[in-house]
Amino acid sequence: MDALPTATAAVLDRDGLQALIEALAARGFRVCGPVVRDAAIVYDEISGVADLPAGWTDRQAPGRYRLERRADQALFGFAAVPQAWKRFLHPPVETLWRVRQGEDGMLFSSAVETAPRYAFLGVRACDLRAIAIQDRVFCADDCRDDAYERRRRDAFIVALNCSEAGDTCFCVSMGTGPRAEGAFDLALTELLDASRHEFLVEVGSAAGEELLAGLPRRTATEPDRAAAASVVARTAGRMGRSLETAGLQELLESNPEHPRWDEVAERCLACANCTMVCPTCFCITLEDHSDLSGGSAERVRLWDSCFTLDFSYIHGGSVRQTDKGRYRQWMTHKLATWFDQFGSSGCVGCGRCITWCPVGIDITEEAAAIRATPHIQGGDHG
16 A cells, blocks of 8 residues: 655644644534443543543454453554444434424424534544535535534544454445545544554644644654554455445346345344444434423434334335335445435445344345345345
8 A cells, every 4th residue: 555645744642632632622622532431432522532442442243242452552443333423413313493382473493503513533434434425415405404514514523544444344345444535634543563652643624734733743754654554554454344346236226136135134123223323324203292281392303214114104004014125225225226316335334234233134245145146036025
């Protein structure tokens, strides 16, 4: 792999990383990063380096996740965490508006006129691409989501070039990592060996450059850049999964009755875990709540999933009544028809859907099985 590009770059030590977090907080950002909680590494608010999961890593496999101690004190030595950054930008529960009965009639108010200014620390390449995909969903002119756009516009992103690939990762196959590319303000690469623990920092925006200029740092050298490139190359070579993407859209669209859909349906619990942990899924439902007196009401938006029976309900019943139909809808949309809607795959290769499936269904394995015996028809439409 080529050396990192000669863009503006510097090197921070751990004190410099602490200064970065403090500088973001001083600018009014709510800083969020990885923390250890409930036997997992998750994203939550942090106040400093001490909150980060120093010396922790994860072991992931289909249907399995556990934390383990590392032999070093790496701060970012783990793979994709259970939750994605979308829980901040596209919250799982959000009140859209409220209405109350006033003396002169009904008074409406928006519940999302203000939103916190987030700074995300440690956005991996796959999740950075996922944010870009959700930007196309929620910021398009024909279906703009004002609340999402406001949170996204004000967010400061500190990306992360991955140093750890999990057993379920396949970002290399999807062209989404492990090197961060796209819209970020700063990007970190953790450089850790027997003689140092530092972070190469690359600038991706004017805001990032301005913030970096005020931090204790040193200028990055060519050996620093080479070391960072080596980290990314090593991670790219350790992917736990791969997915052949050539012709995949045509393959899935031309095999709606492949017997593999019946086989996976026998295992699928339709629990919706895969869609809940996916960083790009955006399906929602709406609920209207009112108080017992009838004096006020509110509309709430919640995450939903194409795996629920009610999601495709129209007058007369659900369009997709079987687990087969719902799994096929999800996988075909994610890997095929997403291109027709948004111009890219809906999968970024993070592997979360594999790790957090209770029965260990592997989307890469399912695609490979259909590719191995294509154009086999038969069965019902689920």
